[in-house]
Amino acid sequence: MRSISAMRSLLLCASSPTFLRSSASALRTPLSSLPFRPDLSCSKLGPARLSTTAGAKPRVAGGGSVMDVRAAQSGEIHVIVGPMFAGKTTALLRRVQAEAGTGRTVALVKSDKDNRYGLDSVVTHDGTKMPCWALPKLSSFQDKLGTEAYNKVDVIGIDEAQFFDDLHDFCCKAADRDGKIVVVAGLDGDYKRNKFGSVLDIIPLADSVTKLTARCELCGRRAFFTLRKTQETKTELIGGADVYMPVCRQHYSDGQIVIEATRIVMDIERSSDPRCVVSSQ
Ligand SMILES: Nc1ncnc2c1ncn2[C@@H]1O[C@H](COP(=O)(O)OP(=O)(O)O)[C@@H](O)[C@H]1O
Ligand SMILES: Cc1cn([C@H]2C[C@H](O)[C@@H](COP(=O)(O)O)O2)c(=O)[nH]c1=O
Numbered sequence: 001m002r003s004i005s006a007m008r009s010l011l012l013c014a015s016s017p018t019f020l021r022s023s024a025s026a027l028r029t030p031l032s033s034l035p036f037r038p039d040l041s042c043s044k045l046g047p048a049r050l051s052t053t054a055g056a057k058p059r060v061a062g063g064g065s066v067m068d069v070r071a072a073q074s075g076e077i078h079v080i081v082g083p084m085f086a087g088k089t090t091a092l093l094r095r096v097q098a099e100a101g102t103g104r105t106v107a108l109v110k111s112d113k114d115n116r117y118g119l120d121s122v123v124t125h126d127g128t129k130m131p132c133w134a135l136p137k138l139s140s141f142q143d144k145l146g147t148e149a150y151n152k153v154d155v156i157g158i159d160e161a162q163f164f165d166d167l168h169d170f171c172c173k174a175a176d177r178d179g180k181i182v183v184v185a186g187l188d189g190d191y192k193r194n195k196f197g198s199v200l201d202i203i204p205l206a207d208s209v210t211k212l213t214a215r216c217e218l219c220g221r222r223a224f225f226t227l228r229k230t231q232e233t234k235t236e237l238i239g240g241a242d243v244y245m246p247v248c249r250q251h252y253s254d255g256q257i258v259i260e261a262t263r264i265v266m267d268i269e270r271s272s273d274p275r276c277v278v279s280s281q
């Protein structure tokens with residue numbers, strides 16, 4: 001009993017404003033003092049990668065009571081997964097744009113492994129763009145921005161989340177400790193339908209999880225999987241429609257058979273090629 005009441009006192013103490021760490025929401029400042037105020041047009045590319053629009057809106061209205069302060073501190077994690085071409089990046093940009101539209105300060109991050117369209121922007125398969133930070137790891141985000149700017153960020157959008165090894169730790173800290181809204185988009189599975197990176201590890205941390213589907217390129221039904229069209233077997237292989245296609249369950253299975261058959265034929269051709277004969281000695 002004593003330990004339960006001790007725990008309760010600790011929790012009450014932890015919810016007092018003085019105990020609370022400084023956070024994005026607590027530090028929310030007039031927009032005029034923010035470092036960047038670009039026009040948040042997805043199709044416009046500019047140097048600024050922190051975005052907001054007019055009239056900063058507090059995450060929790062009015063009050064000022066302990067409960068309000070605690071609620072205002074509370075971060076969120078929203079996860080968007082699905083195969084390639086499902087619209088994950090489109091959904092991420094829409095969400096981040098909507099948040100910026102309410103006056104929150106947003107920052108967008110992607111892995112620097114994804115150099116398909118340059119490193120200064122997140123780009124969807126149909127060409128919608130938004131400026132971003134391209135980082136090797138998420139732990140470098142705060143350093144890149146500087147602590148002052150980091151504290152002013154309300155919403156962090158992460159694209160290509162499967163490429164970040166430190167995704168779990170970063171999301172935990174950003175949402176739980178720093179009160180950020182974190183919106184994560186990434187592949188839940190790789191071309192073999194194995195879990196990809198740490199994306200699935202953040203599901204237990206999430207407020208919401210959305211699994212999107214694409215259209216099967218072969219039959220037009222809903223596509224849940226990504227088929228790799230080449231013989232390359234390494235897990236990470238940057239590419240677009242040249243290398244991958246979204247497929248339904250049936251065409252994923254058929255695709256594996258075709259790819260395996262192609263591999264066998266190529267192996268046979270290679271072994272019967274006189275230039276490839278290896279001495280048995
Ligand atoms: N098989 C495909 N090949 C190329 N582009 C596609 C294909 N299927 C859908 N798209 C386009 O890709 C857009 C989604 O792009 P995006 O949001 O970048 O998806 P994701 O991030 O899930 O890969 C769709 O709105 C559509 O215009
Ligand atoms: C399936 C699969 C994909 N990738 C790479 C290919 C692309 O560069 C990205 C996914 O981009 P998208 O925005 O979701 O279209 O991931 C990979 O490296 N390995 C895979 O198995």
Ligand SMILES: [Zn+2]
Pocket residue numbers: 216217218219220221247248249250251
């Ligand atoms: Zn199909």
